[in-house]
Amino acid sequence: MTATNYTERVQRVARSLDQHGHELLFVTPGADLRYLTGYDALPLERLTCLAVKADGNVWMIVPELERPAAVAHDVESQGITLLSWSETQNPYEVLISATGKSSRALVANLMWAEKAFHLRDALGSEVQLANKVLSDIREIKTPQEIQALHEAGAAIDAVHARMGEWLRPGRTERDVGRDIADAILKAGHVTVDFVIVASGPNGASPHHEVSDRVIQAHEPVVVDIGGTMPSGYCSDSTRMYACGDVDAEYKAMYEVLQEAQAAAVNFARPGVTCESVDGIARDILTQAGLGEYFIHRTGHGIGMETHEEPYIVSGNTDHLIEGHAFSIEPGFYIPGKYGARIEDIVTCTNDGVQSANNTTHDLVIL
Ligand code: ZN
Ligand code: ZN
Numbered sequence: 589m590t591a592t593n594y595t596e597r598v599q600r601v602a603r604s605l606d607q608h609g610h611e612l613l614f615v616t617p618g619a620d621l622r623y624l625t626g627y628d629a630l631p632l633e634r635l636t637c638l639a640v641k642a643d644g645n646v647w648m649i650v651p652e653l654e655r656p657a658a659v660a661h662d663v664e665s666q667g668i669t670l671l672s673w674s675e676t677q678n679p680y681e682v683l684i685s686a687t688g689k690s691s692r693a694l695v696a697n698l699m700w701a702e703k704a705f706h707l708r709d710a711l712g713s714e715v716q717l718a719n720k721v722l723s724d725i726r727e728i729k730t731p732q733e734i735q736a737l738h739e740a741g742a743a744i745d746a747v748h749a750r751m752g753e754w755l756r757p758g759r760t761e762r763d764v765g766r767d768i769a770d771a772i773l774k775a776g777h778v779t780v781d782f783v784i785v786a787s788g789p790n791g792a793s794p795h796h797e798v799s800d801r802v803i804q805a806h807e808p809v810v811v812d813i814g815g816t817m818p819s820g821y822c823s824d825s826t827r828m829y830a831c832g833d834v835d836a837e838y839k840a841m842y843e844v845l846q847e848a849q850a851a852a853v854n855f856a857r858p859g860v861t862c863e864s865v866d867g868i869a870r871d872i873l874t875q876a877g878l879g880e881y882f883i884h885r886t887g888h889g890i891g892m893e894t895h896e897e898p899y900i901v902s903g904n905t906d907h908l909i910e911g912h913a914f915s916i917e918p919g920f921y922i923p924g925k926y927g928a929r930i931e932d933i934v935t936c937t938n939d940g941v942q943s944a945n946n947t948t949h950d951l952v953i954l
Contacts, residue, residue, distance in 0.1 A: 589626055591665040597725070598624050598646055598666070604721055606642040611692040613640045613718055614707055616699045619892040620722050622820055625668065627661045629654065635679040635703060638668070639687045647671055649683045680710035694718040723897040727889050728911040734935045736821040737890065737913050741933050741944025743775040744813060744823035748947045752954045757805040757831045761785040765798035768813055777815030781822060781894055784812035791927030794884055794919060805832040808842075808926045808951065810919075814894055822894045824915060825945040826931035829952045841878060842928055842951050845920060848872035849930040849949065852886060852916045856934060856941045862904040869918040870902075878920045887915035890933055912936040913944075 601624065605613055615621050615638040617629040625648070629636045634651040636658075649671040650658045664670050671686055673679040684707075691713040695704045708715045729737065747768060754767040765783040772780045786796040788807040796810075803809060807830060814824035828842065852869040866886040873882045887900035890913050898906055900914055912935070919929030930949050934941035 591662060594625050594666045598640055598668075599644060600725055601640050601722065602642055602644045602646075604725065605640065605694070608721065609692065610694050610716075610721070611642050611690040612687055613694045613696070613721065614638070614699065614715075615640070615696040615722075616703055618696075618698050619896075620696045620698065620726075623722075623726055623892055625661070625663055625666060627658060627663055628820075629657065631700070635673070635683075635706075637679075637683060637703070637707075639683060641687060645669070645687075647683065647686050649673060649679055649686075651675075651679070678710075680706045683707075684710040689713070694721060696722060720897070726891060727897040727913075728909060729891060729913050729935065730911070733821065733891065734911070734913065736817065736819040737933060737935060738942075738944045739819065740777075740815075740817045740821050740823035741825065741946075743777060743817060744772070744815070744825045745945055745947045746775045747771045747813060748811070748825060748827050751811060751827070751829055751952065755785075755803065755809060755811070755829055755831060755954055757803055760800050760802055761787055761790070761798040762800055764803065768811070772813060772815045775815075776817060777823065778818050779816045781814045781816055781824075782812070784810060784826075786810040786812075786927065788926055789924055792921040792923050792925060794921060794927070794929065803831065806830065806834055808834055808838060808928060810927055810929055812929065812931065820892050822890055822892070823944075824890055824894050824931065824933055825947075826917060826919075826929045827947060827949075827952065828928055828930065829954055831954050833953055834951065838926065838928075839951070841876070841920060844873060844876040844878060845918060845928050845930060846949055848918045849916060849932070852918065853932065853934060853941060853943065856908060856916065856936065857939060858908050858910050858936055860908055862898050862900050862906050862908065863902045865900050865908070865916070866902055866904075869916070873918060873920060881920040881922055882918060883921055884919070887917055887931075889914045908936050910936050910938050
């Protein structure tokens with residue numbers, strides 16, 4: 589990413605503000621700020637904040653002690669006016685004295701509430717949530733971003749391919765999870781974002797992480813893992829494993845899940861609604877009597893955050909567009925017994941989708 593790329597992103601935001609009748613947008617550290625400027629400041633109590641005005645003017649305020657870091661990140665060559673504040677100043681007043689007051693200001697959705705309230709006080713007006721102003725731009729990935737997501741997919745696939753080295757009866761989920769976390773880093777990620785090893789009945793909890801439960805033979809194990817690559821883009825893939833064969837009832841349900849997941853992947857393309865992709869997977873599971881056990885949406889967008897727009901969920905009538913990147917991850921969760929999920933990240937091409945995850949969708953018997 590060059591300074592010009594970042595400047596283009598920020599100017600696209602400015603145009604969007606103008607088109608929608610907003611005047612100012614404030615963004616604090618996090619994925620939105622990294623996307624717009626490349627600056628990966630930690631979200632801390634001292635104010636760091638980007639301010640984008642509809643007329644194209646852009647400021648960033650940073651604590652005086654972090655000014656060298658902001659300069660090193662080259663934010664000034666992106667056409668951003670860099671402001672700093674000393675420990676005894678009110679940073680909100682300093683920022684607003686540069687941008688001017690406005691009654692049409694937005695704050696990024698994930699800004700800390702205390703910062704949003706302080707901005708409101710300094711502006712002297714209510715602020716609104718940015719809602720989709722940023723995500724409408726972030727959710728359409730460039731070819732470069734698509735490539736980064738496919739690289740992330742290949743890295744997490746490499747970890748799934750090694751599962752037989754770690755997953756064994758008699759080991760705890762936590763021990764297996766630790767080995768997986770090491771492998772996520774070795775595969776090229778810079779952070780481990782989550783590791784789910786959900787054995788037997790723990791598999792019925794979609795967001796179970798790891799526990800001290802000892803993995804048994806002949807039970808399904810949900811392994812859902814992801815991390816962030818040096819590019820800033822995330823991986824996320826779920827595969828199913830068992831140490832020794834599982835019972836026939838489970839296998840029959842798993843076949844339906846495979847069918848549902850593949851059908852949704854085959855159906856997804858530009859022009860169809862997000863909710864219709866969810867419907868394809870859900871109908872197949874429902875017809876097999878598993879609908880009540882499919883307790884979450886079919887997928888979520890992914891990029892610099894693991895969960896972002898677009899959400900593949902009933903009620904989301906937005907259409908898929910070339911450049912969208914999202915998960916397709918139907919599952920079933922039978923309380924007290926077990927669960928299953930198959931998850932690929934796919935990217936929307938001009939006539940279908942391409943999967944970033946390409947390891948087997950079969951239940952892997954180790
Ligand atoms: Zn996911
Ligand atoms: Zn996942």
